[in-house]
Amino acid sequence: MSIITDTARCSLCKEMFQASEKLINSGGEVWHEKCFVCVQCFQPFPDGLFYESDGRKYCEHDFQMLFSPVCHKCNKFISGRVIRAIGHPWHPDCFRCVWCDQSLADVGFVKFQGQPLCKACNTLVKQSGKHLCQICFKPIEDEPLFHMNMVVHPHHFNCFKCKKPLETMSKLHCGELVCIRCYDKMEASICVACRRPIEGRIVHANAQTWHPEHFVCAYCEKPFEGQKHYEKKGLAYCEPHYNQLYGEICFYCNNHVIKDVVNVLCKSWCVGHFRCTACDVLLALKGNSKFIFYDNRPLCRKCYDRLPQEFRRRLKRMDELKK
Amino acid sequence: MSRNIRKILESNRSKRDRELIISDENIGSLTELPGICSFTHLTRLNLSHNRLDELDPNIFSLSNLEYLNVFNNNLEELPGELRDIPKLRELNAGLNRLVQLPRGFGSCPSLQVLDLTYNNLTNGSFPGNFKYLGGTLRALFLGDNELLSVPLEIGTFLKLEVLVLRDNNIRDVPVDIGRLPKLKELHLNGNQIHILPPDLGLLDFSNPEKSFFRVFDNPLIDPLREQCESMKNNTDLFVKYLKSPQYLEVYTLYTIGVKKGNFPPLLKRDRSGKKSRKTPKFKPVEFGPLAFGAGVGDITPGDM
Ligand SMILES: [Zn+2]
Ligand SMILES: [Zn+2]
Numbered sequence: 338m339s340i341i342t343d344t345a346r347c348s349l350c351k352e353m354f355q356a357s358e359k360l361i362n363s364g365g366e367v368w369h370e371k372c373f374v375c376v377q378c379f380q381p382f383p384d385g386l387f388y389e390s391d392g393r394k395y396c397e398h399d400f401q402m403l404f405s406p407v408c409h410k411c412n413k414f415i416s417g418r419v420i421r422a423i424g425h426p427w428h429p430d431c432f433r434c435v436w437c438d439q440s441l442a443d444v445g446f447v448k449f450q451g452q453p454l455c456k457a458c459n460t461l462v463k464q465s466g467k468h469l470c471q472i473c474f475k476p477i478e479d480e481p482l483f484h485m486n487m488v489v490h491p492h493h494f495n496c497f498k499c500k501k502p503l504e505t506m507s508k509l510h511c512g513e514l515v516c517i518r519c520y521d522k523m524e525a526s527i528c529v530a531c532r533r534p535i536e537g538r539i540v541h542a543n544a545q546t547w548h549p550e551h552f553v554c555a556y557c558e559k560p561f562e563g564q565k566h567y568e569k570k571g572l573a574y575c576e577p578h579y580n581q582l583y584g585e586i587c588f589y590c591n592n593h594v595i596k597d598v599v600n601v602l603c604k605s606w607c608v609g610h611f612r613c614t615a616c617d618v619l620l621a622l623k624g625n626s627k628f629i630f631y632d633n634r635p636l637c638r639k640c641y642d643r644l645p646q647e648f649r650r651r652l653k654r655m656d657e658l659k660k
Numbered sequence: 661m662s663r664n665i666r667k668i669l670e671s672n673r674s675k676r677d678r679e680l681i682i683s684d685e686n687i688g689s690l691t692e693l694p695g696i697c698s699f700t701h702l703t704r705l706n707l708s709h710n711r712l713d714e715l716d717p718n719i720f721s722l723s724n725l726e727y728l729n730v731f732n733n734n735l736e737e738l739p740g741e742l743r744d745i746p747k748l749r750e751l752n753a754g755l756n757r758l759v760q761l762p763r764g765f766g767s768c769p770s771l772q773v774l775d776l777t778y779n780n781l782t783n784g785s786f787p788g789n790f791k792y793l794g795g796t797l798r799a800l801f802l803g804d805n806e807l808l809s810v811p812l813e814i815g816t817f818l819k820l821e822v823l824v825l826r827d828n829n830i831r832d833v834p835v836d837i838g839r840l841p842k843l844k845e846l847h848l849n850g851n852q853i854h855i856l857p858p859d860l861g862l863l864d865f866s867n868p869e870k871s872f873f874r875v876f877d878n879p880l881i882d883p884l885r886e887q888c889e890s891m892k893n894n895t896d897l898f899v900k901y902l903k904s905p906q907y908l909e910v911y912t913l914y915t916i917g918v919k920k921g922n923f924p925p926l927l928k929r930d931r932s933g934k935k936s937r938k939t940p941k942f943k944p945v946e947f948g949p950l951a952f953g954a955g956v957g958d959i960t961p962g963d964m
């Protein structure tokens with residue numbers, strides 16, 4: 338030890354060794370203990386293990402950082418056998434068919450949408466026309482989600498509203514992904530008038546929803562505020578305006594017909610007001626109780642028979658002249 | 661009084677039923693319905709198909725009456741007291757023998773529907789204040805009467821929706837009818853009309869389910885008759901034709917132009933069989949040029 342100490346110099350710093358000094362001998366060269374370190378981090382080599390490149394020594398960590406390939410699958414350094422395929426290095430064990438998970442290290446593979454498939458799976462995928470998820474690279478069995486220019490499994494994304502992974506079907510709502518259940522709920526509680534979500538009380542009408550203050554008569558635009566509304570062609574009206582626009586006025590009572598309306602002879606009647614012009618008997622449109630009319634007024638059969646014969650003859654003639 | 665009538669009256673009185681129908685019971689006089697004029701709870705009274713030849717003037721004490729039906733009786737006149745029934749909305753006096761309406765009848769305050777069909781009414785039958793019904797009247801039925809012209813001042817009946825002038829002897833249709841804003845039904849068939857004023861084109865008959873315009877069975881000038889026939893029941897089209905420049909030309913031609921008064925002959929009609937004429941008071945206006953000369957002035961173009 339001492340003989341060496343007298344003549345030898347450190348391979349790194351070329352200085353002599355002190356008599357009592359510990360020196361490190363490796364591969365026919367000697368170093369000061371403080372000089373036998375990683376050229377990158379200047380730390381001693383753990384367990385004396387070092388890696389050399391270009392005559393310079395590195396600790397395992399820095400050597401890998403600088404020179405080792407990283408597996409494209411597991412993101413760990415690859416020491417030992419490296420598979421280079423599809424432009425990336427892989428651990429042999431990590432290079433597998435993205436569909437069936439079979440190791441591809443020692444068999445042929447096919448590149449499909451940038452991912453490795455075994456030959457058998459490649460044939461199947463091509464036949465089925467399925468997409469590969471661009472996140473997990475597994476085939477997408479159900480409906481794919483087209484999102485941010487990717488084709489992916491919906492379950493890689495969470496519902497914006499309930500935060501649960503999306504199911505097969507999902508929708509975009511205001512640029513956010515929501516599951517179909519939340520979408521239905523949100524859509525149902527969007528006010529059709531202002532297009533904003535409804536937080537508090539909801540008015541359901543015409544199979545749509547409104548803020549109570551936005552549920553208004555389509556004509557006067559006053560809120561109904563719980564009062565009865567009348568629907569026509571998908572729009573809602575307050576009673577006076579519904580009547581003004583679409584109401585039928587009973588020829589007898591001169592009021593708006595509220596319930597069932599009899600529309601004949603260019604006039605309207607409340608069902609209970611559609612009576613024989615002569616004897617007041619209630620006439621029905623359905624069934625056998627036919628009515629006869631003159632001057633667009635209804636007569637029951639009995640009263641028609643009581644008209645003067647001369648008049649009835651002329652009514653018949655009028656009928657013929659009309660045609 | 662038959663037991664049946666007594667039962668009906670007693671039941672109505674005890675129940676204070678607002679509706680009373682005594683139709684086709686061979687009633688010759690209101691005296692056969694004792695106390696009827698005290699049934700002040702009534703809103704509807706129907707006495708149709710009887711033999712009534714007059715109405716008790718005390719009828720006006722039925723102060724809640726809204727509807728009175730005396731269709732098919734033998735009435736030659738109506739009591740003027742009808743005007744004192746404040747709520748009377750509808751009066752059906754069709755198929756009677758009326759020659760005259762009572763004086764003051766126009767002041768019935770609430771009358772909306774007036775049916776005088778099949779009577780013997782002439783232009784002289786209307787009281788001077790008839791026009792005041794224009795404030796309330798929605799429907800006026802004057803078919804089968806003896807009118808030579810449309811009753812005067814029809815233009816003031818601004819609420820009129822239905823106007824029936826069928827089967828009279830009317831020759832001249834006043835321009836005012838075209839300005840009745842609510843008119844939806846106009847029955848002019850069975851008259852002696854030659855020509856229609858273009859003003860009728862102002863009527864809104866655009867809703868085919870709610871409009872009605874009949875002018876057949878008239879001695880119309882050829883161009884009108886042809887339009888009428890080709891458009892059949894398309895009231896809207898016909899009305900539009902009336903306001904077209906094309907018709908205005910025709911109208912001018914026949915009223916002041918080269919074809920002035922060049923009208924088809926009047927239609928012969930025999931109405932002697934009318935039941936309403938079986939009354940001594942009625943003297944039929946004989947059908948002939950003299951009668952028309954008296955009833956109708958020269959046709960002049962309306963303000964167009
Ligand atoms: Zn190092
Ligand atoms: Zn595979």
Ligand SMILES: [Zn+2]
Binds near residue numbers: 470471472473493
């Ligand atoms: Zn995936």
Ligand SMILES: [Zn+2]
Binds near residue numbers: 498499501515518
């Ligand atoms: Zn959700």
Ligand SMILES: [Zn+2]
Binds near residue numbers: 528529532533547548
């Ligand atoms: Zn809203």
Ligand SMILES: [Zn+2]
Binds near residue numbers: 559574575577579
């Ligand atoms: Zn309104």
Ligand SMILES: [Zn+2]
Binds near residue numbers: 589607
């Ligand atoms: Zn009614």
Ligand SMILES: [Zn+2]
Binds near residue numbers: 613617636637638641
């Ligand atoms: Zn009847």
